[in-house]
Amino acid sequence: MNKFWVGLFIVWPIAAILSCLISPAMGWWFPGNREAATQLGQQIDNLFFLILYIVTIAFIATHIALAYVLWHGCQNTQEKAWYTHGNHNLEVLWTIVPSGVLLFIALYQMDVWMQFRVEAAFPNEIQAAVREPIAEVTARQFEWRIRYPGIDPTTGHPKLLRPKPQPDDLYTVNDLHVPINRPVGIRLKSADVQHSFFVPGLRIKQDAVPGQVIPIWFEVMREQLDDDGNNIGYDLTCAELCGWGHYKMRGRVFAQTEEEFWIYLKKLHHEQFYDGVMKPANQSLIQKE
């Protein structure tokens, strides 16, 4: 036995520590190297970090132990090795300790899970958002079809989204606009096979299952800006291999202020009921900040 192996086993924990340290600066962590754009997403990130810490500590500790054993072994050529196989106490120890860690993670994350998924536990405003979704997203091979409720001609505000299509509903594809700074609900459906609505920037991932309407909610805290300060929206991808064109299912979640969102819906309304004669949509309305 030579000391080369000791070096090999100690290289990895050092590399692990180094990569953990420089990752944030290099942008290796999360999409865009930014923190999640939802409150819930930040909590999910914290869970991720918690698990990362636990795993990193365990990883480094085992490797240091391994390195120690090897180092000790090649220094000491006199003493004979002893075997631990079948040692009752050790078996109990390494069953109980990881179980405890897993149990801790399972309990610790329940709060976040409940906030995201357990409708009965939602605060009132989120319950309202889920009850009155702003849009219906139907995944199909290979695109996202989006249905918004129509605009009430008397108030100028969006109506409530009905479960069944209405004559004045507004339709788009692959381009979901949502207002920021309030919880928004989405009705998620699938028209054919299983898909998954995945917005990495918001840490939202939910399968769309044929035959089911699945409510999701999120509250976007800010717009996604590029380097020049333009709002470019968050990537929307399909996270369930749904067929040969799975990779084509790219969409965008465009978060904007409430007012911009309403203007967008009005523009959409105008486009959709365009009869070839009407004047273009009221420009001052669209460009208004």
Next chain:
Amino acid sequence: MNAQLILKFAVITVLLLIGCDAPNAEFVYSQRTGDLISQARAPVEDTVDGHFGTPSQLIAWLRFSDAAIRFGRLQGQVMGPGSSSSRFKVSLDLSSVEDDLTADDLEGLGLLWITGKYTDAVTENRKGKETRIDFQATGFDASTLELSVNAQLESPPDSGDKFLIVGHVLLHGQKNYMHHCMHCHGVTGDGNGPTANYLNPRPRDYRLGIFKFTSTKQADRASRDDLKRIVRRGIHGTYMPSFMLLEEEKLDSIIEYVRWLAIRGEFEKILVTELAADYSKEEFNKQRQRWKDSGRNPDDDPLNDLKGFLDEDFRNSIDNAASNLDRLWARAEEKSSVVIPSIPRTDPEKDPHSIARGRELYLSAKTKCAGCHGIAGRGDGPQTESVQKNKLGKQYDEPGLFDDWGNKLKPRDLTRGIYRGGRRPIDIYRRIYAGIKGTPMPAFGGTALNDNEIWDLVNYVMSVPFPRRLPTSSPNSHGSTPTKSASKPALTASRSD
């Protein structure tokens, strides 16, 4: 044993490292070209190849105006000699190029001399025949402003010589088409890509030059805006997905390439049509037999006829085909080709009788809508079960409706609220006004129906998915059966309101 294992491991590693090469892409000829006798087929294939090239060597046929196909032209001027015999300094006008053009982008583009000594440069080929030199750019160095070409020049071109670099849009379009579209629509645009067999409806075969959902009049081709709209929005109810987020410049280049493929296919179709009447294998054998039976007079030999045609008239055919295609595809871009209603849509909220009038039109003998779309609009009219005739007056083998590509069609089920060509009122207006090209859906505009009537029909069609809005159903019986609503004409109901 061990050696075998190592060998296997090595082979797999090598394969993984090499990877797979892109399959060799080829343009295929149409079925009808294949049905010609070889003496007629060869000139068609050679002509098409000669003017459109192969996937690895596209040809920009500059007979076509920019309105028909925008190949992309960059103007340049020679500024002085370069560092080697195939390089020279230039100034290039890159204002029409959106992205930064790199040396790679210029590689393989055609170079046309407009002025100077190389304008009509010829070279002797192996048989001693003089042919024009096809200059090609092989790269452009932005720092030294040196352009390299595929030929060794005896002397550098003179300063001030003007030239065009042609085809960057087409080549860019091909690259993007092969990336996004080829899987379904095929390398040739024949709607026969690797996934085509698994799709229903089948992907569009561009080669008839027909696109179904256009804003243009019945006799006009599809405009760029039409194609763009379809690619952006997808076709709801089919496998054509939306490419909403594709960059504008990529989309534009794809559209040009699709138009080019469509024109290539149509060009081939026109040439074949000229020859198919006499020189398809079947026809030719009949003629040949007749000629043999009648004493083999050499003056009447059908092969001689073909030779005569190819020597004398074929050139004209090519010429006419090209000018016609150029004119037709350019015309689709003109404002006058677009269907624009003369009056705005009748608002069904303000004029509730509009839907009822529309329904009466729908059921009338004037439009015969219900003949295909069915009385309740479910796309199950009696025509779907009768045997139809094709454009040549020949009956189809099985009952039902067929499109120009030979696919069996189901008339649109209007109750589902899925509108392939778009759900805007203007989209439905255009479907009724100009028909759906390549399908049995006829054009009603300008002849059978006036604009008021079309808008009534549009309002009716848009209300079909919502039984409550239909004139014959009262609020407490909106689940009425289709036959009931058919037997009660719409106008009676609206009068009683």
